[in-house]
Amino acid sequence: MEKVIDEFDKDQRELIHLLHEIQKQFGYIPAHMISQISRQLKISESEIFGVLTFYKAFTLEPRGKYVITVCLGTACHVRGGPRIVDELERKLSIKVGQTTADKNFSLETVNCLGCCAIGPVVVVNEKYYSHVTMNKVDAILKEYKAYV
Amino acid sequence: MKKINRPEQLAEWKQRIISNRFPYKKIIVVSSGTCGQASGSLQIIEALERELEKRKLEDTIEIKITGCHGFCELEPNIVIYPEGIFYKMLKPEDIPNVIEETILKNKIIPSLVYEDPKTDCKISNQKEIPFYKKQMRLLSENNFIINPTEIQDYIALDGYNALAKVLFNMTSEEVIDEVTASGLRGRGGAGFFTGKKWEICRRVNSGVKYIICNADEGDPGAYMDRSLLEGNPHSVIEGMIIGAYAIGASEGFIYVRMEYPLAVKHITIALEQAKKVGLLGKSILGSEFRFYIHVIEGAGAFVSGEETSLMASIEGRRAFPRQRPPFPAQEGLWGKPTNINNVETWANIPYIINKGADWYSQIGTKKSKGTKIFSLVGKINNTGLVEVPMGIKLKNIIYDIGGGVKNNKKFKAIQTGGPSGGCIPADMLDLPVDYDSLAKAGSIMGSGGMIVMDEDTCMVDIAQYFLSFTQEESCGKCVPCRVGTRQLVEILTRITKGEGEEGDIEKLENLAKTVKKGSLCGLGQTAPNPVLTTLRYFKDEYEAHIREKSCLALACKDLIIYYIEPDKCVGCLLCLKNCPVEAISGKKKEIHVIDQELCIKCGACLEVCPPKVAAVSKYTGKKRDRILKKDLKQRAKE
Numbered sequence: 188m189e190k191v192i193d194e195f196d197k198d199q200r201e202l203i204h205l206l207h208e209i210q211k212q213f214g215y216i217p218a219h220m221i222s223q224i225s226r227q228l229k230i231s232e233s234e235i236f237g238v239l240t241f242y243k244a245f246t247l248e249p250r251g252k253y254v255i256t257v258c259l260g261t262a263c264h265v266r267g268g269p270r271i272v273d274e275l276e277r278k279l280s281i282k283v284g285q286t287t288a289d290k291n292f293s294l295e296t297v298n299c300l301g302c303c304a305i306g307p308v309v310v311v312n313e314k315y316y317s318h319v320t321m322n323k324v325d326a327i328l329k330e331y332k333a334y335v
Numbered sequence: 336m337k338k339i340n341r342p343e344q345l346a347e348w349k350q351r352i353i354s355n356r357f358p359y360k361k362i363i364v365v366s367s368g369t370c371g372q373a374s375g376s377l378q379i380i381e382a383l384e385r386e387l388e389k390r391k392l393e394d395t396i397e398i399k400i401t402g403c404h405g406f407c408e409l410e411p412n413i414v415i416y417p418e419g420i421f422y423k424m425l426k427p428e429d430i431p432n433v434i435e436e437t438i439l440k441n442k443i444i445p446s447l448v449y450e451d452p453k454t455d456c457k458i459s460n461q462k463e464i465p466f467y468k469k470q471m472r473l474l475s476e477n478n479f480i481i482n483p484t485e486i487q488d489y490i491a492l493d494g495y496n497a498l499a500k501v502l503f504n505m506t507s508e509e510v511i512d513e514v515t516a517s518g519l520r521g522r523g524g525a526g527f528f529t530g531k532k533w534e535i536c537r538r539v540n541s542g543v544k545y546i547i548c549n550a551d552e553g554d555p556g557a558y559m560d561r562s563l564l565e566g567n568p569h570s571v572i573e574g575m576i577i578g579a580y581a582i583g584a585s586e587g588f589i590y591v592r593m594e595y596p597l598a599v600k601h602i603t604i605a606l607e608q609a610k611k612v613g614l615l616g617k618s619i620l621g622s623e624f625r626f627y628i629h630v631i632e633g634a635g636a637f638v639s640g641e642e643t644s645l646m647a648s649i650e651g652r653r654a655f656p657r658q659r660p661p662f663p664a665q666e667g668l669w670g671k672p673t674n675i676n677n678v679e680t681w682a683n684i685p686y687i688i689n690k691g692a693d694w695y696s697q698i699g700t701k702k703s704k705g706t707k708i709f710s711l712v713g714k715i716n717n718t719g720l721v722e723v724p725m726g727i728k729l730k731n732i733i734y735d736i737g738g739g740v741k742n743n744k745k746f747k748a749i750q751t752g753g754p755s756g757g758c759i760p761a762d763m764l765d766l767p768v769d770y771d772s773l774a775k776a777g778s779i780m781g782s783g784g785m786i787v788m789d790e791d792t793c794m795v796d797i798a799q800y801f802l803s804f805t806q807e808e809s810c811g812k813c814v815p816c817r818v819g820t821r822q823l824v825e826i827l828t829r830i831t832k833g834e835g836e837e838g839d840i841e842k843l844e845n846l847a848k849t850v851k852k853g854s855l856c857g858l859g860q861t862a863p864n865p866v867l868t869t870l871r872y873f874k875d876e877y878e879a880h881i882r883e884k885s886c887l888a889l890a891c892k893d894l895i896i897y898y899i900e901p902d903k904c905v906g907c908l909l910c911l912k913n914c915p916v917e918a919i920s921g922k923k924k925e926i927h928v929i930d931q932e933l934c935i936k937c938g939a940c941l942e943v944c945p946p947k948v949a950a951v952s953k954y955t956g957k958k959r960d961r962i963l964k965k966d967l968k969q970r971a972k973e
Contacts, residue, residue: 203648237653244635
């Protein structure tokens with residue numbers, strides 16, 4: 188890990204870029220790495236903590252194997268996106284922002300993916316599902332339960 | 336690709352690209368932006384490649400993968416040139432037939448052709464489809480013919496010609512004069528005159544200056560910037576280099592939302608290619624001008640679209656806005672003069688330079704020049720990106736291009752400008768779309784999102800939706816925005832739940848005005864707009880929620896019930912099987928009944944009830960109360 192951090196310039200402008208890199212490699216920002224980042228970029232730990240909790244892209248907890256993201260942009264909202272969220276919460280027995288106990292699924296929402304024509308949109312890891320209805324939710328989950 | 340050291344070499348390169356082009360008989364263009372890919376364009380490409388290989392046609396037919404063509408509703412779609420045949424909503428299994436019939440036998444396949452719902456006419460030529468025909472596609476037209484990952488495609492269309500013209504034939508003052516004369520205004524929201532903005536930054540004396548391309552397109556329902564970056568990234572880059580030359584900047588940044596991975600990928604590829612051939616770096620095209628561009632990926636914060644927050648984010652800090660003045664043109668990134676423009680603004684620049692300010696300023700209205708790309712979404716038949724001249728009437732966009740409201744429902748309102756904008760009602764559809772007319776109506780142009788709402792959309796719910804959005808995205812720095820938006824959301828939520836009280840409307844109005852006046856940045860100053868415009872045009876809906884506890888659009892979950900009409904139900908068990916909480920009882924061929932106490936109002940029963948039967952209804956207000964009362968009596972009996 189130190190290797191990743193060492194590659195970055197000693198400058199605050201690298202902070203968000205570096206956090207993206209760590210998030211990508213580990214799936215979260217391990218808390219113990221904050222002090223390492225602080226030494227490398229010469230900025231305080233509290234500043235780093237402030238930045239990483241400010242942005243939605245970074246999490247301090249590991250996320251599930253499959254991250255389910257429901258788009259709640261305006262177009263998806265008027266086409267029934269919130270009902271899809273309700274259904275997923277019910278099916279997975281978690282709330283938005285949480286991860287299932289078996290660490291398989293995390294449920295998140297996003298403000299807009301810019302695919303407004305095909306909403307409501309659900310994304311699982313990198314796979315997009317378009318025109319999602321209440322009754323398609325089961326089929327989507329089954330695709331992944333089979334893998335687990 | 337060799338480095339270009341003189342402007343003449345650019346023209347030579349273009350000639351070489353054109354004359355070296357393989358004489359393909361036909362070109363199949365696949366629209367493959369994010370919505371295309373999400374709808375399956377990659378599988379179409381695979382199927383095309385397989386089929387061409389199988390028939391040994393790879394050397395006569397070209398497959399061209401482009402960005403978004405704009406008609407997102409009909410993705411995945413292809414256009415076959417030279418005829419311009421448009422095929423919609425393709426499946427991989429359609430492809431063998433397309434090759435056999437259309438490519439080999441020149442026959443059109445009627446089932447894949449667009450059918451105009453108004454006239455039932457089948458239209459095979461892309462240019463003749465009303466959705467395209469009535470647009471004025473200036474910036475977005477090249478999305479049909481450019482492979483965004485190949486710089487040659489852009490060069491072949493006179494790409495970077497404007498840059499060469501500027502670097503060798505124009506002074507920085509002349510460039511700014513041209514942009515000023517064109518009347519171009521910022522496409523990101525506020526609509527400040529671009530030439531003036533550049534002039535202010537140019538005049539500041541500083542050894543280091545920066546320019547920024549704001550691609551943090553956060554307004555939900557707006558995605559034209561994504562489409563430009565994905566489909567024609569070099570037009571944005573060329574615009575930026577010209578701007579940097581005019582202002583005297585040596586470094587530029589493109590700040591892209593992380594939610595747009597394909598845009599990040601394409602702009603990064605484009606920058607590398609431009610650098611390789613000497614269009615970026617030191618001594619651009621052999622001139623003395625040097626300029627570098629970096630891509631910065633956002634991290635998921637709406638407020639970073641605000642210019643001072645965006646700069647904080649590039650600096651690696653929390654995206655907090657700060658007070659202006661000093662404006663970015665005086666003290667911006669790392670305290671240096673900085674000029675920020677939106678993606679679409681930058682993409683306009685090469686056109687203005689190439690065709691001249693006189694030509695450009697003929698498009699549009701007196702104070703709003705050029706074209707604007709809107710994303711037409713929501714309850715509309717032809718969802719997609721539309722480019723129109725400024726000043727076009729709203730009704731022309733909605734009915735002529737958009738094809739009217741989905742499922743023949745009644746039009747209620749159009750929301751423009753995202754969370755900072757407002758809702759415009761049906762009786763104002765003659766409104767011309769330009770910066771000033773929209774502002775007068777209480778809304779804004781914003782980045783260009785247009786969300787069509789029909790009779791099933793509740794305006795209180797929409798206001799609640801937008802306020803929840805801005806409340807969550809408020810960075811928390813200033814009190815009016817942090818606390819004010821929260822209070823607004825709480826009151827609105829109460830109203831949508833049927834807990835509204837007399838006086839709530841006045842409270843909303845007062846609070847909204849305070850938040851507008853007292854907030855530090857654009858986010859807070861515009862956040863109450865959705866409340867204010869819905870109050871202005873749809874007060875009756877608020878009153879119905881508060882006084883009669885009824886939601887006329889039947890959208891607010893807590894104010895409606897689902898009910899199975901006994902005289903319509905055929906007892907097919909479909910709703911019963913699909914109810915997630917087993918609230919429906921009944922047997923095959925017997926009337927089903929919803930237990931109102933168990934029902935969570937998810938709407939699954941309404942969704943699955945066959946349209947022929949249509950036995951599930953929603954009720955609010957008095958009718959709802961009557962059904963609930965009957966239900967209660969029934970229970971007491973049992």
